[in-house]
Amino acid sequence: MIVVVSDVHLGYRNSNRQLFLKFLEEICKPLGPDDHLILLGDILDFWRRNNVLVAIENEIIFKTLESLNSNIHYIIGNHDYTLITLKLPENQYFNVSKTLRLKDGGTTYNFIHGYQLEVLALLEPLTVEEYESICISLCQRTGDFIGDILSVLWDTLHLSFKKGDRRQKAISSITEVPESRRDMHRVEQLAKSSVKDLFLGLERGARLIFGxxxxxxxxxxxxxxxxxxSDATVQNTYLTIDDGNMELKVYKP
Ligand SMILES: [Mn+2]
Incomplete structure (x- = not known):
């Protein structure tokens, strides 16, 4: 069995962290060594606060993760992107990576956080690599800095904008919460179309899981x-993958 969860945003004031802790205890504790727990990105939110303080505040969650018997995979998102730069070889209790491919019952499952789809669908002319360097800047700087995305862009990529540049609006949306963005349906449209395989390098018939x-x-x-x-219309969801069946569930203790 594979259990997938994403976008807990620990460190953000609207994170449902107590409920997530209960979810780990109730749903993930019983998983065995053949099972997989996929933490699909933005589990921690480093964009708004000091990274270490956020991690220390949530130590109980990492202690609980450490106590689980299943395989744990941490796929980084845009809000916890810098975790990939802190890879410690002796830290084996979970693997940190940008993408993951798992086989289950003859089907291939590809896991990505999903910011890649947003860059492709909405943020042209930014490339995925340029977006990732902006994520590093936004994770490492705290305070009001994220309010001024254009100066981050200038610092990181030396991108300049002339007055009336239409790209400015799209790129400024990077720091807004997904709930207040209008174009998210275009990200879904790309995810559901077969052309995404071309951009993401997926094999035909493979499944894609994102957050x-x-x-x-x-x-x-x-x-x-x-x-x-708590900003989201539908909250506290997770996916289970078992014998080729993908199921979306809402956690209620
Ligand atoms: Mn994200």
């Missing part, structure tokens, strides 16, 4: 695990 938009769904070979923030 990031805070809009959970299962649709054929594509699924979104949703979020654990």
């Amino acid at each position: 990031h938009t805070h809009r959970p769904f299962v649709d054929g070979n594509v699924a979104n695990s949703g979020s654990w923030v």
Whole structure:
């Protein structure tokens, strides 16, 4: 069995962290060594606060994760992107990576946080690599800095904008919460289309699981695990994958 959860945003004031802790105890504790727990990005939120303080405040969650018997995979998102730069070889209780491919019952499952789809669908001319360097800047700087995304862009990429540049609006939206953005349906549209395989390098027939938009769904070979923030319309969701069946569930203790 594979359990997928994303976008808990620990460190953000609207994170449902107590409920997430209960979820780990109740749903994830019983998982065994053949099972997988996928933490699909934005579990921690480093964009608004000091990274270490956020991690220390949530130590109980990491202690609980450490006590689980299943395999644990941490796929980084845009809000916890810098975790990939802190890779410690002796830290084996979970693997940190940008993408993950798992086989279950003859089907291939690809896991990404999903910011990649947003860059492709909405943020042209930014490349995924440029977006990732902005994420590093936003994770490492705290305070009001994220309010001024254009100066982060200048510092990081030396991108300049002339007055009336239409790209400015799209790129400024990076620091807004997904709930207040209007174009998220275009991210879903790309995720559900077959052309995404070309951009993401997916094999034909493989399934794609992502988060990031805070809009959970299962649709054929594509699924979104949703979020654990009180801003979202549908909250506290997770996916289970068992014998080729993808199921979306809402956690209620
Ligand atoms: Mn995200």
